[in-house]
Amino acid sequence: MSEVTFTQEQLLEEITKAKNEWLEKEYNPIVQERDGLLQYKPKELSDEEKAIQTKQEELWKKEVSLSLKENGLEQFASIINISNEDELKVVVNSLTQIVNDIKVATGYVPSNHKNQNEYDVFASKGDTKGMIATKLSKLFG
Secondary structure, three states: OOOOOOHHHHHHHHHHHHHHHHHHHHHHHHHHHHHHHHHHHOOOOOOHHHHHHHHHHHHHHHHHHHHHHHHOOOHHHOOOOOOOOHHHHHHHHHHHHHHHHHHHHHOOOOOOOOOOOOOHHHHHHHHHHHHHHHHOOOOHH
């Protein structure tokens, strides 16, 4: 077996050739793909744009809070997360309806208050003819 020796120049030439081949086959397609995808990257906001965006968010939160307060729903401010005015109207209407339904359901209803039938109405007025007519209509009815 004979030993093959290479000069420094031959080694550098082979390394450079291998590097260039790798650049063409592996690296360049990846760079091109990355450059193509960069167009979809969201642009970085400047400090002024960030400040404007923050102010808009604060203004929207105040508008939501004010709308809820106008309708007596400020207790719900911490759980409501909406992004536009249409959603705000829908949520306010829904919550108002729910609150009104709860008020009606939990309102005072006297337990001794009964609906009077037709006979009892005539009896409370002292109308004997009406009382007799009611009894006869039930009898022959």
